[in-house]
Amino acid sequence: MSETGSDKPNTEQAFANFDLKAEAPEARKPAVRFAFEFPQLLDLFVPADEAAARERRSSRILGVFAVFIVAAALMLASLGPLISEQADDPASLSSPHTWLGLGAAALGIFGTVLGLLGSRRGASRRKWLQARLKTETLRLFHFHYIAARLPEIVAINGDEHRKQHYIEARLLALERLKVKVLADPEAELERIIARKEETSFQSIAGFEEAHGDAVPPVAEDVFAAWQVLRLNWQATYCAAKLEHRRPDGGMTPKGMEEMFERLAWFFVGAIILIHVAHFFNALADLRITALEVAVIWVALAALAARALEDGFQPMREVERYEQYRANVRVAEERFEAAKSFPAKVEALRAFERTSLEEMRVFLRTHARARFLL
Numbered sequence: 236m237s238e239t240g241s242d243k244p245n246t247e248q249a250f251a252n253f254d255l256k257a258e259a260p261e262a263r264k265p266a267v268r269f270a271f272e273f274p275q276l277l278d279l280f281v282p283a284d285e286a287a288a289r290e291r292r293s294s295r296i297l298g299v300f301a302v303f304i305v306a307a308a309l310m311l312a313s314l315g316p317l318i319s320e321q322a323d324d325p326a327s328l329s330s331p332h333t334w335l336g337l338g339a340a341a342l343g344i345f346g347t348v349l350g351l352l353g354s355r356r357g358a359s360r361r362k363w364l365q366a367r368l369k370t371e372t373l374r375l376f377h378f379h380y381i382a383a384r385l386p387e388i389v390a391i392n393g394d395e396h397r398k399q400h401y402i403e404a405r406l407l408a409l410e411r412l413k414v415k416v417l418a419d420p421e422a423e424l425e426r427i428i429a430r431k432e433e434t435s436f437q438s439i440a441g442f443e444e445a446h447g448d449a450v451p452p453v454a455e456d457v458f459a460a461w462q463v464l465r466l467n468w469q470a471t472y473c474a475a476k477l478e479h480r481r482p483d484g485g486m487t488p489k490g491m492e493e494m495f496e497r498l499a500w501f502f503v504g505a506i507i508l509i510h511v512a513h514f515f516n517a518l519a520d521l522r523i524t525a526l527e528v529a530v531i532w533v534a535l536a537a538l539a540a541r542a543l544e545d546g547f548q549p550m551r552e553v554e555r556y557e558q559y560r561a562n563v564r565v566a567e568e569r570f571e572a573a574k575s576f577p578a579k580v581e582a583l584r585a586f587e588r589t590s591l592e593e594m595r596v597f598l599r600t601h602a603r604a605r606f607l608l
Contacts, residue, residue, distance in 0.1 A: 250481070253464070254469075255374060255377065257464065259464055261456070261459045261460040261462075264456050265393065267457050271381070271460055273377050276409060283369040294362075297349060297358075298606030299606065301349035302543055302546070302608050304346030306538070306539035307346075311335060312336065366420075367598070368594075372417065376412050376436060378590075379440065382580070383437070384443055385445065387443055389457065408439050424602070427595045447576050448574075448577075449576065458579060462570070466570070470563045476556045479493070488553050492550055542606060545606070555596060562586075569582045
């Protein structure tokens with residue numbers, strides 16, 4: 236189902252890697268099934284995908300914990316005025332005020348160190364990005380190889396000998412991908428972040444030129460399967476990411492963005508109300524010190540929310556998915572407008588190049604994210 240039409244896409248299977256499993260009826264036709272099924276690649280993808288989910292979860296738990304620890308330290312430190320009012324000698328080493336300050340400082344240092352540890356190369360966030368680089372590189376390679384060798388797929392047309400030759404050549408290309416990218420994902424990640432000398436899929440599987448104007452029947456089958464597994468599935472995935480909640484109840488970037496926006500307005504309102512109360516407190520000379528602390532606590536809570544937002548990057552994620560969804564729509568329009576076989580092949584290949592760049596933008600965005608207060 237395409238998102239570009241008036242019907243809303245079904246996003247319940249958006250996170251099930253439907254595209255790599257090639258379960259669509261269009262990809263099950265005998266003439267094209269061998270091209271869309273790639274069990275060896277799927278065997279590499281599944282453990283990497285599980286590792287990515289595990290490391291992502293660990294990274295975010297650590298980041299949130301670090302921010303909360305530092306925020307708690309600052310809130311404890313702000314209790315100084317209240318403690319000082321009740322202490323006989325606030326400067327004494329045995330006074331609650333002194334111990335409160337020492338405890339707040341220790342917590343602050345601990346939380347900051349945790350946040351910095353989350354940014355090092357061996358941290359779970361870096362492992363998450365490495366694992367995600369593996370999975371998306373495998374996904375992109377699978378469809379890039381189809382795009383690069385599409386004229387060959389069409390020419391095979393059920394010939395078992397040529398089909399076997401294609402499968403063997405694809406396995407050799409996968410081995411080259413392992414050597415160039417998968418064996419050292421950190422090196423490739425560094426190249427992507429630096430925007431310098433990123434691995435080109437063309438160096439792994441070169442393009443075969445498409446000739447002739449008419450679209451062969453087998454090519455029609457390939458195009459139909461590709462549209463379902465790539466254009467439609469990518470559109471559905473973007474739509475799922477831009478919904479308020481995931482089908483399993485998890486939070487999407489869109490939902491997270493809206494949550495942080497609501498929190499920001501809540502803190503603004505709370506600060507205004509506390510300042511109004513502080514004004515009347517001063518006017519009536521009530522000397523309620525807790526109001527001063529309340530202002531500081533609300534401001535610190537707002538700062539902590541901002542630090543979490545910087546770590547999760549929901550706004551950038553939403554913008555990225557909206558932009559990518561627009562690219563999918565444009566790609567579908569170009570593909571439909573192309574009439575000749577070479578034109579359709581080029582439209583297909585252009586989309587695969589766009590998808591590769593989108594993956595690199597994702598990695599750069601999260602490589603720069605920090606859970607630091």
